[in-house]
Amino acid sequence: MTCNKYLHLTLAERQIIETGISHGSTKAAIAKTLGKDKSTISKEIKSHRLKSFSASYPIDCSLFPKCKDKKTPACSTQCPSYIKFSCKRRDRSPGACNGCEAYHRCHYDKYRYSASKANDEYRDSLVNTRIGVNATLSQIKQLGLLIKPLLAQGQSVYAILQSHPEIKLTEKTLYHYIEDDVFQNAGVPITCMDLKRQVRRKLSKKKAVQYSPRKDRSYLKGRTHKDFIEFMEMNPDASIVEMDTVYNDGSNGPFLQTFKFLNYDFLFCVYHQQKTSENMLEGILYLETILGEALFNEEVMVLKTDRGSEFVLADSVEIRKDGTRRTRLFYCDPMASWQKGSLENVHLLIREICPKQVDLYALGLDSQEKANLISSHINSYNKKKLNNKTSFSVLRFFNSEMANRFLSYGLTEIPHDQVTLKPHLLK
Template sequence: MERAAKKPIGYQKHITYELREKIEAGLKSGLNKAQIAKTIHKDPTTVAKEIRNHRTPSGSPSKAPFDCANYKKCTRGRECRTSHEVFMECTDYTLFKCNQRDRSPGVCNGCTKAPSCRFSKYYYRADVAQRAYEYMLRDSRMGFNLTYSEAQWMADIIKPELEQGKSPYAILNEHPELKISEKCLYNYIEQGAFEQFGINSLALRNQVKRRKMPKVRANQYRKRKDSGYLTGRTFKDFLEYNPLWPHSTASIIALSSMMVQNGLIASRQLIILSAISLWIPFIMMFLTARLFRLLRSCQAVYFLPSIMMKKQLRRW
């Protein structure tokens, strides 16, 4: 199988440094975006985005204050250079517009009027664009997509809410200005984006954990017992079953009517209860007999010395 031919330069996913040098050379020669795109085999919108994202302002600031197009015919003596209030009140101010700088190609490369132009200028440089591209490529693959000021601003909102015991879901509902999802906020906290501001995953677990319900409140929500097995059973039925109550000392065990909250008592418990009720009289008789034997033995030991003394006196 033949190996696929290597794609020509320009079809790569990212713009390389060589292509940026060609873009800069094309801008200096006065080519527009479409012509530059054909030379590097790219779409014109790709070239337009590259120029717009990586153009840099000129080193010296504008000599014309606030880019006013009427600075040559100014009737106020150009006082807006030193006072911002005068600039805000000036009715003659007109913003300077340049088609080459503001529209196409978007930079001042190749402009013949650039050396004598007194307005703000923008240039595209291949080395500066390459450094910015490499920094963005490296920064997007490490850390968090947050600046220090953004992280501090978010922490100032989140921390007092977490201390009150609110969940991230509730915090995001109350503060839509955060503009992040619940999953994103959890990831920021668990990965330590706010550790330097006193928010970490351990604090999140301690502050948002479920609290135990107080006993007083728990009693209010106690499950109601099922008393359905008592329906149809009255005190008259009990008197018909045991007419001698309360003078009767007989034990009353109605095994067939014993119910519990979840159903009938297990058969093993029924057997144990019936056995105990049957063996109670025999156990009482056995204990009574043992008690009488113990009393008789104690009485015999007490009266034995007196009987022996009487026998000795008779002998004498």
């Protein structure tokens, strides 16, 4: 397979670059995380960073703020004392101003790197290489015996290939082997029904559901999606956590309160037996206890959720009893789950373990320990959008303190071949 360091950057990789810049990581550190050459990261940032602020000073002299002659004609680049302003963070590494503590105080030219805007500028077409592979019957059988238990655990073909670089096949070729019964003919019973992506595509039948829009209530004032957009424009570096609930029986439970840390693509689930607004507040306080007040303030600056009745205690969520601000809570528009699409996507993985229309208690979801198990396996799953990384590895690289707190609390990193996204995980 082609070595990653020579591939073009994807949107997910650019998002990791943006997160790295915001955390003050060096270009070398970001390159190591992505498996890219340092020059690739340097060129990417330099080529796609955008000026977000033009200097308010007439000249870019580092002495200007304290210069006695700054209001005289002598103030120019020809001044003998002129020293061109330079900033290590902006001009060297990481190469942009995202996340800089002095951003709002700085009066010189400022540049920001945006993954989405950089990706929009990227117009080159990628060339997909097709690799043909010849194999003996024994080699095919050996490969089939390797991947069969991993498929049974709910792992995708892509995840298996990333965990086993010794398999010299492309994802497309391995799909063809399965679809053409190559493994079946070699004596290994692997069929299309073992493919999680194909099963989902063939069995999915969306039914029209009628919704009754909820009436706006007072708790929504200043917390709508429009308010969220305005807040983020003023605070572009604010860390966002999306929140929701997953359940099958709305009357009897159990319920999973889900949190998705967008900076790290990291999932945390809180177990509940009831789905009241008080329960959801307790879940947020529980998360704050795990992280500690200071880290919570830093990593949960914004909570974004839907307009479910369980999330109405906005004031209690935002403000602590001592009057200090805990976070800011915003709500999606009615019937607009795509406004927290990142969390909705990870819910698909949760549903691999907790299918709809089954008794989740009978399935084994009966404690916070089981909720931790779900979070651990999903966070240990190789994801294509993370450039073959796991959410655990991304979190550990960018925020080791936060990773250690979750690990100390009870989450664990699961070895690649033991990652299971099937209901029997909870037995």
